Structure formats: structure tokens, C-alpha cells
Amino acid sequence: xxxxxxxxxxxxxxxxxxxxxxxxxxxxxxxxxxxxxxxxxxxxxxxxxxxxxxxxxxxxxxxxxxxxxxxxxxxxxxxxxxxxxxxxxxxxxxxxxxxxxxxxxxxxxxxxxxxxxxxxxxxxxxxxxxxxxxxxxxxxxxxxxxxxxxxxxxxxxxxxxxxxxxxxxxxxxxxxxxxxxxxxxxxxxxxxxxxxxxxxxxxxxxxxxxxxxxxxxxxxxxxxxxxxxxxxxxxxxxxxxxxxxxxxxxxxxxxxxxxxxxxxxxxxxxxxxxxxxxxxxxxxxxxxxxxxxxxxxxxxxxxxxxxxxxxxxxxxxxxxxxxxxxxxxxxxxxxxxxxxxxxxxxxxxxxxxxxxxxxxxxx
Amino acid sequence: xxxxxxxxxxxxxxxxxxxxxxxxxxxxxxxxxxxxxxxxxxxxxxxxxxxxxxxxxxxxxxxxxxxxxxxxxxxxxxxxxxxxxxxxxxxxxxxxxxxxxxxxxxxxxxxxxxxxxxxxxxxxxxxxxxxxxxxxxxxxxxxxxxxxxxxxxxxxxxxxxxxxxxxxxxxxxxxxxxxxxxxxxxxxxxxxxxxxxxxxxxxxxxxxxxxxxxxxxxxxxxxxxxxxxxxxxxxxxxxxxxxxxxxxxxxxxxxxxxxxxxxxxxxxxxxxxxxxxxxxxxxxxxxxxxxxxxxxxxxxxxxxxxxxxxxxxxxxxxxxxxxxxxxxxxxxxxxxxxxxxxxxxxxxxxxxxxxxxxxxxxx
Numbered sequence: 001x002x003x004x005x006x007x008x009x010x011x012x013x014x015x016x017x018x019x020x021x022x023x024x025x026x027x028x029x030x031x032x033x034x035x036x037x038x039x040x041x042x043x044x045x046x047x048x049x050x051x052x053x054x055x056x057x058x059x060x061x062x063x064x065x066x067x068x069x070x071x072x073x074x075x076x077x078x079x080x081x082x083x084x085x086x087x088x089x090x091x092x093x094x095x096x097x098x099x100x101x102x103x104x105x106x107x108x109x110x111x112x113x114x115x116x117x118x119x120x121x122x123x124x125x126x127x128x129x130x131x132x133x134x135x136x137x138x139x140x141x142x143x144x145x146x147x148x149x150x151x152x153x154x155x156x157x158x159x160x161x162x163x164x165x166x167x168x169x170x171x172x173x174x175x176x177x178x179x180x181x182x183x184x185x186x187x188x189x190x191x192x193x194x195x196x197x198x199x200x201x202x203x204x205x206x207x208x209x210x211x212x213x214x215x216x217x218x219x220x221x222x223x224x225x226x227x228x229x230x231x232x233x234x235x236x237x238x239x240x241x242x243x244x245x246x247x248x249x250x251x252x253x254x255x256x257x258x259x260x261x262x263x264x265x266x267x268x269x270x271x272x273x274x275x276x277x278x279x280x281x282x283x284x285x286x287x288x289x290x291x292x293x294x295x296x297x298x299x300x301x302x303x304x305x306x307x308x309x310x311x312x313x314x315x316x317x318x319x320x321x322x323x324x325x326x327x328x329x330x331x332x333x334x335x336x337x338x339x340x341x342x343x344x345x346x347x348x349x350x351x352x353x354x355x356x357x358x359x360x361x362x363x
Numbered sequence: 364x365x366x367x368x369x370x371x372x373x374x375x376x377x378x379x380x381x382x383x384x385x386x387x388x389x390x391x392x393x394x395x396x397x398x399x400x401x402x403x404x405x406x407x408x409x410x411x412x413x414x415x416x417x418x419x420x421x422x423x424x425x426x427x428x429x430x431x432x433x434x435x436x437x438x439x440x441x442x443x444x445x446x447x448x449x450x451x452x453x454x455x456x457x458x459x460x461x462x463x464x465x466x467x468x469x470x471x472x473x474x475x476x477x478x479x480x481x482x483x484x485x486x487x488x489x490x491x492x493x494x495x496x497x498x499x500x501x502x503x504x505x506x507x508x509x510x511x512x513x514x515x516x517x518x519x520x521x522x523x524x525x526x527x528x529x530x531x532x533x534x535x536x537x538x539x540x541x542x543x544x545x546x547x548x549x550x551x552x553x554x555x556x557x558x559x560x561x562x563x564x565x566x567x568x569x570x571x572x573x574x575x576x577x578x579x580x581x582x583x584x585x586x587x588x589x590x591x592x593x594x595x596x597x598x599x600x601x602x603x604x605x606x607x608x609x610x611x612x613x614x615x616x617x618x619x620x621x622x623x624x625x626x627x628x629x630x631x632x633x634x635x636x637x638x639x640x641x642x643x644x645x646x647x648x649x650x651x652x653x654x655x656x657x658x659x660x661x662x663x664x665x666x667x668x669x670x671x672x673x674x675x676x677x678x679x680x681x682x683x684x685x686x687x688x689x690x691x692x693x694x695x696x697x698x699x700x701x702x703x704x705x706x707x708x709x710x711x712x713x714x715x716x717x718x719x720x721x722x723x724x725x726x
Binding site for chain 2: 089090091092094095098099101102137139142144153155156157160162165166167168169170171172173174175176177181182197198199202203206208211295336338339340341342343344345
């Protein structure tokens with residue numbers, strides 16, 4: 001599932017519609033089979049090192065009114081996407097939902113946006129084409145990059161060659177919705193550091209961490225957009241750079257790391273396209289709270305709950321994570337990245353990160 | 364309250380500390396007087412056309428332990444800010460909160476971030492220096508700009524000259540935390556269009572609206588960051604460009620418009636620095652829901668409540684807003700910007716915006 005051209009994506013969609021046609025022609029009731037998308041049906045794939053769907057499947061069949069309506073909506077959506085690709089245009093998930101109101105068959109219109117979002121994911125799975133290659137843009141915008149990297153972005157207005165330190169302001173380079181329009185040119189980078197919060201991203205840039213350690217700083221902006229995860233994976237795979245992830249010390253931040261490294265349940269079909277299984281967690285680790293005596297907040301009930309769920313989550317079933325999560329439950333505390341400022345504004349770039357990255361063999 | 368140099372900002376802070384010193388020296392109990400920051404104490408200033416604080420004030424005096432502690436925290440913060448400016452460094456509001464844990468006097472440490480945020484706002488008001496000039500960075504990052512504008516940004520790493528169409532990718536130019544580091548060079552723009560959602564911003568860029576109509580598209584990204592409001596104001600004042608605001612059709616979006624045009628109660632002291640009173644509301648207007656028969660959602664109880672509050676809000680007491688808000692309460696509906704897609708993906712750029720902007724005399 002990689003960078004298909006609009007033409008390929010269109011072919012694949014039309015092939016899908018042709019399958020329904022053939023089912024009809026043979027007198028069969030049309031149906032579409034999908035992997036079951038629940039936590040119990042994701043499993044670790046040894047080869048690709050990411051979590052993928054297991055063998056269990058569910059079938060959408062036209063043998064009920066409900067199922068027939070779902071397939072009708074799929075057909076209308078395929079037609080819209082094929083047209084969009086034919087005209088080399090794009091649209092957002094929300095636009096698709098609203099656009100359906102203009103469709104001539106009222107039964108084909110979506111009841112809510114969850115329904116249209118879900119259908120696009122289904123089509124991604126069965127066609128093995130990513131949403132980006134359908135030219136569906138996300139609502140969420142990607143984040144920014146700062147570091148010793150020159151790239152070429154293919155925009156609708158022509159090519160742009162941009163160096164992500166020299167040709168950008170302090171805000172950095174804004175990742176486009178579809179980062180597969182980017183080609184990496186030159187780089188002088190030793191590794192990639194993905195950072196959860198804007199405050200910490202700005203601290204690293206102000207302290208010149210990207211220059212001193214030749215690091216490409218990718219701002220995750222909380223739970224990272226697909227565009228951000230995709231470009232992170234490409235930086236790893238194509239430039240052969242180690243990827244590290246630096247977040248707050250709480251269960252929600254571990255999920256952020258998890259979505260960069262292992263993919264998510266919701267998009268397990270995209271793990272090979274979005275996940276970077278070699279990504280390493282820098283911290284803040286629960287043991288850092290103890291070691292550096294960081295300012296903390298107590299764990300809330302929902303934090304404790306989330307940590308306990310993580311202990312059950314196959315993505316976190318390693319000795320490292322079990323030890324850290326159990327320690328955190330024991331001390332009952334969480335901390336933010338910026339809590340490192342209690343040791344001074346330079347502590348993170350002069351002490352914490354160099355120590356952690358050396359311990360991890362990245363430096 | 365404009366672009367002071369670090370030196371000026373530092374002077375003003377030290378002057379504030381000197382006042383406390385003088386009060387002590389004269390045997391007076393030190394105190395600090397601030398305007399009362401409630402809705403009933405903001406009023407319309409005819410000259411500047413923005414809402415500013417009225418005459419009511421509150422006093423922080425050291426005649427109680429609580430008041431004395433507040434002033435102690437102010438003094439420590441002033442010292443930190445003066446040092447920061449002396450070293451030409453910067454920090455985030457959250458870092459300040461954590462940093463206070465390293466202060467030698469425990470009584471001066473902040474109990475929570477609300478307290479430190481509030482103090483920084485107090486210091487802005489009494490010193491008449493903006494937070495940006497204290498070199499306090501926000502957590503929230505600014506949004507992006509796309510349009511026929513060339514600018515020069517003064518970064519810590521030297522000057523960058525960037526054209527906001529030709530030198531950026533499809534993501535646009537990322538506004539830095541302090542947009543007063545920007546100098547506008549050349550422009551070929553007829554007006555500014557501030558857009559609430561990323562999906563609509565991307566639609567306008569894909570459809571080439573910025574090129575066809577010579578418009579600088581500023582993405583607001585929901586409730587706009589200070590950096591976004593500041594640069595919008597500067598585009599208006601320095602380049603003499605009409606500013607228009609394009610949002611969803613609901614009470615929360617009218618507040619977004621309000622914060623661009625009139626400033627907010629929380630930051631009425633910054634209205635002259637951040638607000639663009641000449642900014643015009645493009646829509647989506649409640650009457651557009653009727654006229655264009657847009658897909659809608661019903662108003663929730665909290666929507667109705669917010670609309671009723673807006674009818675009481677001095678910023679919305681104009682014939683136009685009263686008519687629109689009363690219409691919306693009557694029809695009981697709200698709509699999103701992207702609902703225009705129900706008329707096709709080009710409707711917004713070929714029909715809706717040209718019609719509205721002509722009616723408003725912007726085109």
C-alpha cells in the first residue's frame with residue numbers, strides 16, 4: 001500500500017465496483033468482506049514488526065436492507081472518488097459527507113459523518129489504496145519540521161525546494177496533507193526527534209538543539225495526524241535515520257508513542273504505511289520522575305484506568321513498558337515534558353536529552 | 364503598547380519593581396492597581412473602535428498575607444523576566460510555572476498554572492508591555508498564511524525572506540510565535556480572508572482562490588492564537604488591506620469573529636495590539652442557511668444559551684448581529700462552512716464568496 005498514482009488508485013476503485021457488477025451478473029448477492037476491527041483481532045506481524053488485523057472477518061452483504069444500503073453508499077462514494085481522481089482534485093472527509101446531500105438517490109446519502117468516515121476506511125482496506133491516494137484530505141493539519149533537511153514538494157502550483165532550517169521561519173516547515181508529494185533531497189541529519197508539545201518543540205529550536213545534534217525535530221502536536229506519522233516513517237525508511245519520540249509522562253502520551261511506533265487499532269490496515277516500529281521512546285519515563293525529582297500531578301482515576309488498559313494492550317506487552325507502567329501506578333504520579341524546566345531552561349537540551357539519547361545508543 | 368525592544372520591556376519591568384521599592388521606602392504598604400476584568404467593566408472606546416476596560420479597578424495590596432504573597436510572586440517573576448530579556452532568551456507560560464519550583468523562596472512558587480498565567484496578564488496591564496515583548500511564548504502555535512505577500516522574518520538564526528505563495532509548500536507559511544519579528548516587503552494583495560477551519564482553508568487554496576482574487580488567506584485554526592490575531596491586525600494597519608472573516612454558522616464561531624474584530628474580555632488590555640475593528644464578517648450567516656438551503660444541525664441547549672448571551676454582549680449589539688442571531692434562534696439551526704459542499708466543491712469559490720464579498724463591497 002504505497003504511493004500509487006491517481007490513475008492506479010482510480011483503477012483499483014473501479015475494479016471494486018466491477019466486482020459488485022460481476023456478483024450481480026452471476027446472480028450472487030453482492031457483498032464486501034472486511035477484517036473485523038476490534039482489539040482482539042489485531043496481531044503482531046513478525047515480518048513487518050507492526051500490528052495488523054488478524055483472520056477474523058465481517059461481511060457486508062446486500063441480503064438485508066441495511067446491508068444493501070451500505071453497498072449503495074459504497075458505490076456512490078466510489079463514483080465520486082473516481083471522478084475526483086479523474087479531475088485531479090481532492091476533498092475533505094467532511095466535504096464528502098455534505099456532498100452526499102447532492103446525490104440523486106436519497107438512500108445513498110450519509111446520515112452522519114461517522115458513517116462516511118467509516119466507509120472511506122472500509123474502502124482503504126478492500127482496495128488497498130490509502131485515503132491520501134483517494135485524494136481525501138484530513139481536517140487535521142499536519143505539524144511542522146525543523147532540521148538539516150532539504151526537500152522538494154510537488155504542489156499544484158509547481159515544485160518547491162525548501163531547506164527545513166534555512167528557508168523557513170522559526171515556525172518551521174509545514175507538513176502538507178499528503179507528504180508523499182515530498183521528495184527528500186540533501187540531509188545532514190543523525191536522527192529524528194518527534195516531540196509532543198509545541199512548548200517543548202519551541203524550547204528545542206530556541207536552544208539550537210537541531211543544529212547542535214543534527215536532528216530533525218518533528219512536532220507531533222498531540223496525537224499526530226496521519227501526515228505527521230507518514231513523514232516520520234519515510235524519514236526512517238528512506239534516510240535510514242533512527243526515530244525517537246519525546247512526550248509527556250502519562251498514559252495518553254504513551255498512546256501517542258504507540259501510534260507512531262505500532263499504529264492504531266482503528267488504522268491497523270495502514271500500519272505498514274504509517275507506523276515506524278523502530279521508533280524508540282525517549283521519555284519522559286516514570287523512572288525519570290523519580291530520578292530527576294520532577295514536579296508532578298497525581299494520577300486521576302481515568303489515568304489509572306488508561307494505564308491498566310495499556311498493560312493489557314498487545315502493543316505495550318514488553319518488559320520495558322510493564323516495568324514503567326507498574327512503577328507509575330505505584331508512585332501514582334504523572335509529569336509533563338516542560339516539568340524539566342524546574343531544573344532550568346537548558347536542562348532538557350544540556351542534560352536530559354543527551355543523557356537519555358546516549359543511554360539509548362542514539363548519540 | 365507596541366513593538367518595544369527587549370531593552371525597553373526590561374526597563375518597564377524594573378520600573379515596576381522600583382515602584383514597590385519606593386512604596387516600602389516611604390513607609391507605605393506596597394500595592395498594585397489593576398482594572399477589574401469582568402464583562403461589566405469593558406466599554407467601547409470610540410477613538411480606537413475596540414472594547415477596553417472601564418474605570419473600575421481592584422487593588423492587590425500587601426496588607427494581607429494573601430496580597431503580600433501575590434506581590435512576592437510578582438517580584439520573583441519580574442526578576443525572572445528581566446533576566447530572560449537581558450540574555451535575549453524566551454520561555455513558555457508553562458515553563459514559567461515549573462521554573463518557579465526552583466525559586467529559593469517557597470512562598471513565591473506558583474500553586475497552579477492559572478496563577479502564573481494570570482500574573483503575566485497583570486504584568487502586561489500594569490507595565491503596558493505585551494507578553495510577546497516579555498519573550499513569553501504561548502503554548503498554542505500560530506496558524507498559517509497563503510497569499511501574494513513577501514515578508515522578512517527575523518529569526519534567531521538570521522533573516523529569512525519568504526514569499527507566502529512561491530517559497531512555501533501547500534501547507535503555507537507558518538506564523539511564528541511573535542509575529543512582530545516580521546517585516547512586510549512586497550505584496551500584491553487586495554484583501555485578507557481569515558478562515559476558521561482547515562478543511563475550508565485547504566479548499567480555498569486548492570481552488571486557487573488566493574491567486575484568482577489576490578487574497579491573503581489566514582487560517583484561524585478555530586479560536587485564533589494571539590500571533591494570528593496580531594498578524595491580521597498588522598496586515599490591515601500596515602498594508603491598508605480590508606480584513607474579512609469566514610467561519611461556521613454557530614455562536615462559537617461568532618466569538619471567533621468577535622475576538623478578531625473586537626478583542627476579548629480576558630485581553631481587553633491588548634485590544635489595540637490584537638483587534639482589527641474594521642474586520643467584516645463574511646459568513647456563514649444564519650440568513651445563508653435559508654437562502655442557500657444549507658445542510659444544518661439543530662441548535663443544542665448550549666448553542667441557544669450562547670446565542671442569548673451574545674445578544675447581551677456589547678460586542679454584538681448592532682442591528683446586523685441582532686437580526687442574524689434572532690433569525691438563528693427562530694430557525695433553530697446551525698451550519699458548518701463545509702456545508703457549502705452540498706452545492707459542489709466549487710460553489711464556495713465560484714458563487715458564495717464572490718457574491719458575499721461583492722455585497723460587502725470588498726470585491
